[in-house]
Amino acid sequence: MNDMRPQDSALTAPPVREPVERALCTDCGVSRLEDPKACGRACQFIQPDYPAMEAKVHGRARDASRPDELHFGPFRRMVRARLNAPRNGAQWTGITTRLAETLLEAGAVDVVLTVAPDPEDRWKPVPVLVTRADGMAKVRGMRMGYAPLLALIEPVRERGYKRVAVIGIPCQVYALRALEDELALDKLYVIGTPCSDNTTTDRFHDFLALLSDQPDTISYLEFRADYQVELRFDDGTVKTIPFLKLPISKLPPDFFPLTCRTCVDYTNVLADITVGYMGGEGDQWLLVRNETGEELVSRLGDEVTLSEPGGKGKRKASVAGFITNTERAAGGLPLRGMPDWVRPLVAWLMPKIGPRGLEFARARVEMKASETVLHLRRRETARMKHMIPDHVWRLVEPYGLKPEPGERKSADS
Numbered sequence: 353m354n355d356m357r358p359q360d361s362a363l364t365a366p367p368v369r370e371p372v373e374r375a376l377c378t379d380c381g382v383s384r385l386e387d388p389k390a391c392g393r394a395c396q397f398i399q400p401d402y403p404a405m406e407a408k409v410h411g412r413a414r415d416a417s418r419p420d421e422l423h424f425g426p427f428r429r430m431v432r433a434r435l436n437a438p439r440n441g442a443q444w445t446g447i448t449t450r451l452a453e454t455l456l457e458a459g460a461v462d463v464v465l466t467v468a469p470d471p472e473d474r475w476k477p478v479p480v481l482v483t484r485a486d487g488m489a490k491v492r493g494m495r496m497g498y499a500p501l502l503a504l505i506e507p508v509r510e511r512g513y514k515r516v517a518v519i520g521i522p523c524q525v526y527a528l529r530a531l532e533d534e535l536a537l538d539k540l541y542v543i544g545t546p547c548s549d550n551t552t553t554d555r556f557h558d559f560l561a562l563l564s565d566q567p568d569t570i571s572y573l574e575f576r577a578d579y580q581v582e583l584r585f586d587d588g589t590v591k592t593i594p595f596l597k598l599p600i601s602k603l604p605p606d607f608f609p610l611t612c613r614t615c616v617d618y619t620n621v622l623a624d625i626t627v628g629y630m631g632g633e634g635d636q637w638l639l640v641r642n643e644t645g646e647e648l649v650s651r652l653g654d655e656v657t658l659s660e661p662g663g664k665g666k667r668k669a670s671v672a673g674f675i676t677n678t679e680r681a682a683g684g685l686p687l688r689g690m691p692d693w694v695r696p697l698v699a700w701l702m703p704k705i706g707p708r709g710l711e712f713a714r715a716r717v718e719m720k721a722s723e724t725v726l727h728l729r730r731r732e733t734a735r736m737k738h739m740i741p742d743h744v745w746r747l748v749e750p751y752g753l754k755p756e757p758g759e760r761k762s763a764d765s
């Protein structure tokens with residue numbers, strides 16, 4: 353058992369087992385359960401069935417005839433949102449942790465499963481059980497890396513908790529939903545965030561070291577929707593770097609593991625509510641997916657300002673350019689091929705002419721879908737048929753990416 357540290361009365365990190373090594377795996381925690389074979393029925397990298405899971409969780413699968421569902425999965429409504437009193441230490445305004453906090457305050461759940469910063473490395477996520485509302489302040493913010501969140505299913509069972517909330521990224525949420533019936537809970541709330549381009553915490557430290565000569569003082573990093581990376585430092589300094597001026601060419605080609613280049617669920621379609629930013633034009637972006645998601649938003653009452661999401665620009669050229677660069681990079685990182693002298697010009701232009709708001713979110717989802725196809729085709733062709741859901745093929749079709757024989761499940765069967 354690994355003792356993963358943070359302990360106080362509001363928040364505990366129970367010890368978890370060692371993982372079982374698997375080929376495509378983000379250590380969501382299932383392989384650390386007493387029965388690691390549960391991975392076979394839980395893993396999004398083995399044989400996911402998104403239409404069936406969406407129907408089970410939301411009452412219906414995504415409906416491509418409804419605006420934006422092909423891209424973002426089933427939802428009842430989509431809103432821009434911000435907490436009127438942004439929380440200290442939150443990644444954006446703190447809606448994600450505030451939602452869970454309201455559940456604990458109201459006594460609607462016994463426990464929240466999420467990740468806290470490791471006391472010795474603030475960027476390393478450690479799975480924790482939060483049982484008091486004041487514990488949520490300690491888990492705010494984004495960390496880079498993988499945390500075996502679902503290993504906490506066992507301590508939850510042992511302690512007899514029956515009303516549970518989970519904050520998770522998509523690969524964790526897929527496995528959670530796949531095992532949900534076995535957990536026999538009275539109530540489960542799933543608060544999801546989008547996720548893309550994750551990597552190991554060690555690798556992330558290498559990236560920070562390229563961005564500053566004092567990387568240990570970086571307290572915050574975000575890839576904003578205005579094409580800037582925002583860095584905050586312990587002394588209060590804030591620095592922004594345009595995406596295209598990032599030192600990508602200095603990163604190793606396998607900086608992002610194959611899992612995160614090929615996972616097919618950017619927007620966390622099996623969560624009750626997805627809390628992100630990429631369709632929010634500077635605010636947060638909520639996808640309220642079902643009745644439980646509506647209940648969660650209503651708990652925020654007048655603490656939150658909601659408005660209609662909008663969008664500007666056209667994504668087609670950006671996505672097509674990204675696909676060309678990804679193909680050209682032959683498995684490496686897409687922006688490596690751009691000549692240095694072009695970068696500052698394009699970096700200046702992108703926020704002005706590039707897609708924004710919902711159009712930016714659609715562009716990112718299409719880019720990720722194309723990465724899935726291109727990287728699996730290069731590295732794991734045999735998995736394509738099982739790993740790529742039909743909607744991903746539909747997203748990339750307008751860019752001329754079509755399944756080759758044996759690559760698509762529905763076309764073959």
Ligand SMILES: Cc1cc2nc3c(=O)[nH]c(=O)nc-3n(C[C@H](O)[C@H](O)[C@H](O)COP(=O)(O)OP(=O)(O)OC[C@H]3O[C@@H](n4cnc5c(N)ncnc54)[C@H](O)[C@@H]3O)c2cc1C
Pocket residue numbers: 441442443444445446447448449450466467468477491492493494495496497498499519520521545546547548549550627628629630631636
């Ligand atoms: C690796 C990664 C990539 C992301 N990429 C995108 C993206 O491309 N587009 C987008 O719209 N949103 C993305 N997000 C989500 C985004 O960063 C914000 O977390 C989200 O918008 C919520 O902001 P908030 O202020 O409400 O969060 P907060 O209230 O600060 O809460 C954040 C919650 O996320 C949990 N968390 C932090 N790090 C991790 C982790 N590594 N694994 C699991 N849970 C974690 C925290 O424990 C906390 O519960 C990403 C998140 C992660 C972890």
Ligand code: SF4
Pocket residue numbers: 374376377378379380381382383384390391394395396397523527
């Ligand atoms: S990601 Fe989770 S379910 Fe998939 S193989 Fe790894 S531990 Fe198992």
Ligand code: SF4
Pocket residue numbers: 378521522523524547548549550611612613615616617
């Ligand atoms: S990018 Fe996908 S596979 Fe990687 S951590 Fe995020 S949800 Fe999991």
